[in-house]
Amino acid sequence: MEYRGDQMPMSPRTVQVASGALPVRDHLPWSIFNLLYMNICCLGFTAMVFSVKSRDRKVVGDIEGAQHYGSTARSLNIAATLLSIIVFIIFIGLVATGTISVMRSLK
Secondary structure (H helix, E strand, O other): OOOOOOOOOOOOOOOOOOOOOOOOOOOHHHHHHHHHHOOHHHHHHHHHHHHHHHHHHHHHOOHHHHHHHHHHHHHHHHHHHHHHHHHHHHHHHHHHHOOOOHHHHHO
16 A cells, blocks of 8 residues: 555554543542531542542543542532531521520530
C-alpha cells in the first residue's frame, strides 16, 4: 500500500486524546465540609476517603477509576448532606412543639 506525503498510516493501537476533556471532579471541598460539620453515620468520613482515592487515581492517570471514586464520593456527600438537614429539621420541629425543652436544660 502506498501513502501520499500528506497521509500517515495509523496503527490500531493509536489513541487520540481530546484536549478539551472535562476534568475529573473529586468533590474534596464538599467532603471536607461534610467531615467537619455533617458527619452523620460517618458518611462524611467515607466521602472524604473516596474523594482522596479519586484524587490519587487522577494523579496516577487512571481517569476511569478517578471518575468511579468521584461519583461514589458525590453520592455519599449527597446522602450526608440530606440526612443532616433532615435531622436538623426534625430537631427544630421537636423544639418548636415543646417535645424537647432546650431552655430548661440550660438552667
